[in-house]
Amino acid sequence: MRLDYLSIFPAYFDVLDISLVGKAAINGLVEIHAHDLRDWTHDRHRTVDDTPCGGGAGMVMKPDPWGEAFDEIIGTESDPSVHVIFPAPSGTPFTQSAAAELSSAQRIVFCCGRYEGIDHRVIDYARSMWTVHEVSLGDYVLNGGEVAALAITEAVVRLVPGFMGNPESLAEESFSAGQDGLLEYPLFTRPVSWRGLDVPEVLMSGHHGRIASWRRDESVRLTRERRPDLTDSDSSGIH
Numbered sequence: 001m002r003l004d005y006l007s008i009f010p011a012y013f014d015v016l017d018i019s020l021v022g023k024a025a026i027n028g029l030v031e032i033h034a035h036d037l038r039d040w041t042h043d044r045h046r047t048v049d050d051t052p053c054g055g056g057a058g059m060v061m062k063p064d065p066w067g068e069a070f071d072e073i074i075g076t077e078s079d080p081s082v083h084v085i086f087p088a089p090s091g092t093p094f095t096q097s098a099a100a101e102l103s104s105a106q107r108i109v110f111c112c113g114r115y116e117g118i119d120h121r122v123i124d125y126a127r128s129m130w131t132v133h134e135v136s137l138g139d140y141v142l143n144g145g146e147v148a149a150l151a152i153t154e155a156v157v158r159l160v161p162g163f164m165g166n167p168e169s170l171a172e173e174s175f176s177a178g179q180d181g182l183l184e185y186p187l188f189t190r191p192v193s194w195r196g197l198d199v200p201e202v203l204m205s206g207h208h209g210r211i212a213s214w215r216r217d218e219s220v221r222l223t224r225e226r227r228p229d230l231t232d233s234d235s236s237g238i239h
């Protein structure tokens with residue numbers, strides 16, 4: 001899997017060399033390329049923004065640098081196997097199932113906007129050429145797309161076959177299919193007693209049936225408390 005990042009702050013992605021994603025890069029599972037969008041400007045100030053047509057506050061990212069960067073990084077041929085991701089507050093909420101779908105992609109290009117956003121023609125052009133995803137991390141405002149690109153990268157790459165040492169651990173995580181779309185149950189490890197707080201006795205009983213039942217009940221309780229929106233989904237198993 002090749003991952004490209006277009007941003008005016010490409011140093012954001014240096015962290016990928018440190019994290020687990022860096023290990024995947026070393027193992028050849030992923031190839032990471034970060035690019036400075038300003039490398040595709042031609043004025044002395046390396047300008048990437050301009051005032052919004054129709055007025056309004058802030059600045060909008062000009063289309064020209066994006067188009068020239070696309071030509072060099074992706075090419076000028078249409079290819080639906082290339083996935084181009086535009087993080088944006090107006091995007092579709094990014095989910096675990098979206099991460100799972102993207103984990104089989106061979107090429108993902110992240111377009112990280114700044115200012116008020118990117119000229120919409122850039123997205124329209126990308127849609128005419130590749131498979132485009134306009135996605136949002138959640139209902140809060142960031143200053144740009146880089147943090148979202150990092151989060152999406154981690155969510156996707158950890159699902160790439162061969163990345164996780166123990167793929168079985170994926171099955172029991174929150175939002176995973178194996179968890180019936182429920183939130184993960186509380187986790188405990190040694191010591192059994194810590195600052196007057198004890199591990200639930202059932203988890204020390206060695207009775208696998210009771211442990212499984214306790215974990216399911218906890219997942220249902222937590223999901224009802226914190227994510228009632230998940231309790232009506234078909235995959236949740238609770239209604």
Ligand SMILES: N#Cc1c(-c2ccc3cc[nH]c3c2)n[nH]c1N
Nearest residue numbers: 087088113137138142144145148
């Ligand atoms: N994804 C996502 C986002 C953003 C976001 C993404 C891109 C830009 C470009 C300028 N401002 C941005 C905010 N805010 N909140 C989210 N969940």
